[in-house]
Amino acid sequence: MKKAIRNTTIADRILFLLLIVTSIAGLVYTREAFSLGSDVLVEVNGKPVYTLALDVNTEISIEGTDGRTVLEIKNNKVRMREADCSNQTCVKQGWISKGTIVCLPNNIVVIVGSRSKKDIDAITG
16 A cells, blocks of 8 residues: 555645545535525426425416326425326326426426526527
8 A cells, every 4th residue: 555655646645635635626626516596486388487496385286288286385395296197297296395397298397496696508609
């Protein structure tokens, strides 16, 4: 083991240190990017139709392209309780407290996030 450490060059040590720093920075960024949200944004056909608080228990019916979908918010979590689509993937996803639920046949997207956080989606130019 000592022989292996002695055989490393300064470039090897710098590369190793750079990998460790990059890994730690990635963990910090991921934790911040996927932190728990406080709001639920509901979009139909790419247009926002509802912005709801995640801490208020409620149930809403959303009319999508392929039929009706029922969204339920309870105990700081959200789920698609019912959907008229054939594959039911959005319903099978279950409860989430962060992230996104998508119902492709109905063109409905549910995003759990925070209004106070101003993230940059993309920069073009």
